[in-house]
Amino acid sequence: MNICLGRNWGEGVIRNLFSQMDAYNSNTKDYQRPLTTGSDPDEWWAVVGKALPKEADDLPAIISVLARLLLSAVPHAADPERAFSAMGLDHSPIRNRFNEGTVSSMALVRSYYRVAPPDEE
DSSP states (O other): OHHHHHTTOOHHHHHHHHHHHHHHHTTOGGGOOOOOTTOOHHHHHHHHHHHSOOOTTSOOOHHHHHHHHHHTOOOOOHHHHHHHHHHHHHSOSSSOOOOHHHHHHHHHHHHHHHHSOOOOO
């Protein structure tokens, strides 16, 4: 839902999205196109988006827009790796009596000091 609000989609567009998601989940005729060998999901959603009724602003079907937006996200593990590395410094074999909340709080404090602006003198 936050991704919809962040893109300034109106309430009507969001309602359309939910009805399109219900239709997709029900496997209605519009969504039964096979994914052919050699094609990718982005191409499939582009074809489906053209076949579905357009939005009020003559935009493609909003479920197609959202699916293609999500498919374009680049997966990476840099942030989780960084977080586990920082927590590994605080929770080591020697310092192993901290509970989960304490280790999490220590990691938050460490990240704050890493990004906080230097004190002005």
